[in-house]
Amino acid sequence: MKKILIIGATSAIAEHCARIWAGRGDALYLVARNEERLKTIAADLKVRGAAETDTYWTDLNYMDHHAALLDAAEAAMGGIDTVLIAHGTLSNQNACEECVEETLAEIKTNALSTISLLTLIANRFESKESGTIAVISSVAGDRGRASNYVYGSAKAMITAFTSGMRQRLHKSNVTVITIKPGFIDTPMTAAFKKGLLWAKPTKVADKIVRAIDAKKNEVYVPAFWWAVMVIIKTVPVAVFKKLML
Amino acid sequence: MTATTQTLTNISGWGNYPTQDAQVITPLSLSAYQTQLAQHPSIIARGMGRSYGDSANAPIVLQTTYCDHFIAFDKATGLLTVEAGVLLRDILKITVKQGWFLPVTPGTSFVTVGGAIASDVHGKNHHIAGTFGQHVVSITMLLGTGEVVTTSPTELPDLFHATCGGMGLTGVILSATIQLIPIQSAFIAQKTIKADCIEAACEAFETNSSGTYSVAWIDCLATGKHLGRSVLMLGEHAESGRLDLTVKDPITVPIHTPAALLNSMTMRAFNNAYWVKASGDKTQTVPLLPYFYPLDAIGGWNKLYGKAGFLQYQFVLPKVDGVANMRNILTQIAQSGQGSFLAVLKQFGQANQNLLSFPIEGYTLALDFKMSQSTIDLLHRLDDMVAGMGGRVYLTKDAVMLEVSFKTMYSNWEQFEAVRQKYGAIEKFASAQSKRLGLA
Numbered sequence: 001m002k003k004i005l006i007i008g009a010t011s012a013i014a015e016h017c018a019r020i021w022a023g024r025g026d027a028l029y030l031v032a033r034n035e036e037r038l039k040t041i042a043a044d045l046k047v048r049g050a051a052e053t054d055t056y057w058t059d060l061n062y063m064d065h066h067a068a069l070l071d072a073a074e075a076a077m078g079g080i081d082t083v084l085i086a087h088g089t090l091s092n093q094n095a096c097e098e099c100v101e102e103t104l105a106e107i108k109t110n111a112l113s114t115i116s117l118l119t120l121i122a123n124r125f126e127s128k129e130s131g132t133i134a135v136i137s138s139v140a141g142d143r144g145r146a147s148n149y150v151y152g153s154a155k156a157m158i159t160a161f162t163s164g165m166r167q168r169l170h171k172s173n174v175t176v177i178t179i180k181p182g183f184i185d186t187p188m189t190a191a192f193k194k195g196l197l198w199a200k201p202t203k204v205a206d207k208i209v210r211a212i213d214a215k216k217n218e219v220y221v222p223a224f225w226w227a228v229m230v231i232i233k234t235v236p237v238a239v240f241k242k243l244m245l
Numbered sequence: 246m247t248a249t250t251q252t253l254t255n256i257s258g259w260g261n262y263p264t265q266d267a268q269v270i271t272p273l274s275l276s277a278y279q280t281q282l283a284q285h286p287s288i289i290a291r292g293m294g295r296s297y298g299d300s301a302n303a304p305i306v307l308q309t310t311y312c313d314h315f316i317a318f319d320k321a322t323g324l325l326t327v328e329a330g331v332l333l334r335d336i337l338k339i340t341v342k343q344g345w346f347l348p349v350t351p352g353t354s355f356v357t358v359g360g361a362i363a364s365d366v367h368g369k370n371h372h373i374a375g376t377f378g379q380h381v382v383s384i385t386m387l388l389g390t391g392e393v394v395t396t397s398p399t400e401l402p403d404l405f406h407a408t409c410g411g412m413g414l415t416g417v418i419l420s421a422t423i424q425l426i427p428i429q430s431a432f433i434a435q436k437t438i439k440a441d442c443i444e445a446a447c448e449a450f451e452t453n454s455s456g457t458y459s460v461a462w463i464d465c466l467a468t469g470k471h472l473g474r475s476v477l478m479l480g481e482h483a484e485s486g487r488l489d490l491t492v493k494d495p496i497t498v499p500i501h502t503p504a505a506l507l508n509s510m511t512m513r514a515f516n517n518a519y520w521v522k523a524s525g526d527k528t529q530t531v532p533l534l535p536y537f538y539p540l541d542a543i544g545g546w547n548k549l550y551g552k553a554g555f556l557q558y559q560f561v562l563p564k565v566d567g568v569a570n571m572r573n574i575l576t577q578i579a580q581s582g583q584g585s586f587l588a589v590l591k592q593f594g595q596a597n598q599n600l601l602s603f604p605i606e607g608y609t610l611a612l613d614f615k616m617s618q619s620t621i622d623l624l625h626r627l628d629d630m631v632a633g634m635g636g637r638v639y640l641t642k643d644a645v646m647l648e649v650s651f652k653t654m655y656s657n658w659e660q661f662e663a664v665r666q667k668y669g670a671i672e673k674f675a676s677a678q679s680k681r682l683g684l685a
Binding site: 012034036037040041043044047048049187190193 | 252271273274275276311314315316318328339
């Protein structure tokens, strides 16, 4: 039985990962902002076989609550083996362009709050010399594009931050996994027209759980996004700036 | 974020006919359902879109599939409470290994619990177990007034009996408690019997009516003395064997294949091969999933009928004169030359008290036809015959029935409307089907 802390537990990807872990009989500590949905999900995971499910209701933008959150999770489960950080919002690019506050709020939710959590978790895992930290970044962080560069730059920060943290914690036997999903058919992306590039959250969750089991470093889900992003990153800037992406 | 709104999506039932541009809203919680209900004058709940026709088509649909949470399960008693968006397949994944199975299951596991209740689905054990709704202990639902109520055979019983089989027209089913049945094994002992005409098939159903599961594949292209030749498949839960369920993801039909591939020649070849391949009086042990859901192994099999889609047609005839009447209808279908690739025959047990529930005691036949104007004409002729024989057509599969046929077949429709009036459902819950059938 693993003791797993899930931050952003009401996100579709996190919820489907949690269902897999529940089926294995793991203990789950769920953190999210919507109390009604948090309780529903906790009861569901219990029926699906989770050894225990505890919940913590918070807005992760309140970063001074993060240490207390981690203390509570450790106390409830008697330690933490694995952390999945999956919270975030899909920024409205147009609104961000119109408004500095909107842009900074998106950066705060999608980058700074995660970095606050990562800093605290890294120190705890480093001192006990074990643990796995999996963070949902995005293919959007690989190269800024006009259509979503506020969200993309927040995710780029997560990718770079976890890359450095992985090097630092390697000698302490702590695994850091950067997960880069492509287009996922979730409530967060309901407004988008879906095509062949879109994946179901159940499939994505399955791949994330397997990446965590295998202690991978960086994974694209689905895997074909690695090839897509190699191509996108190879386009010369002079050409790239003229593209509509 | 508690609900999301999509731009217009082209939706349809499993038959891919008719289609409709709809705003598909996916509530993520009860409060989101209430907000959406208050915002729109008329909606219909939609689960997996597995009913065949237009019963989950409307300009605005509330898709329930994100509300797919288990609420409670008592391993000792088999009492299960789930949100309406939970799939029967998901229930089996959790409960079979603990020794519990669905009391009634339709031919696909890719349906939601809400849909199973709204259609009051039946299975191969109808003759002894009745419909799905007969095993529902209670339902929590959202009424047109915005109020959330619990209904059961003893609590607001009028609402309960209108909701089971009520095609989503009484309100939005939010969650339900179901009594599961105990099993000792994840396997079925299956016995096959060949019957070389419709009379022999119906007699075989009668002889085996004490068995748990029975259904027959019927060759509706055969004529003359072989009219209605069938292969009966009987089943009992095995008493030994493991309790683990092998769940494979379906292989998917990626595109609409040209409908011309399913023509009278390929259908005749398929049906002949099926008859020849079946061996009579053979018993074998098969796993639960392929026994109950053979077509679930092929995701998107509906696309095999091409872009125009297909029409499913299922009717039931009362037992009195049932065999002779069935022969008349089979003759009519064979004469039309519009074969059905797969046809299924079954004997139903007694009807229940639900106002629009389909099964009545007698014989039921399910067919599918390639979509065309001549198919619609054929189905209208069959509707008249079925209505005249005192039978009825299954609303879950219907896409083209006329109002007059519906109101003849379902004589409780006025009582159904009175219950909808009482609980604030009139106009608030409506589908393309309910409008076609003349419900308010």
